[in-house]
Amino acid sequence: MGIRLALAIAAATLLGGCGVADSGSAVATVAAAKQRELENARAMQERIQREVDASMQARQQQLERMEQAGR
Secondary structure (H helix, E strand, O other): OHHHHHHHHHHHHHHHHHOOHHHHHHHHHHHHHHHHHHHHHHHHHHHHHHHHHHHHHHHHHHHHHHHHHOO
């Protein structure tokens, strides 16, 4: 996605002299927003994975305690 952002910025720079700078800057703005959206999604995915892992570990510990109590 970083390459896309760089291309969008390059395109905006090149189009700046053609009178279509507004379109170019809009492209760069959208690309930057998509980059942030991707980063946020990755961070959320990592957080959710940590929560799932912690939940699974807690459940495993609970099962182990139940087994020991039944002996």
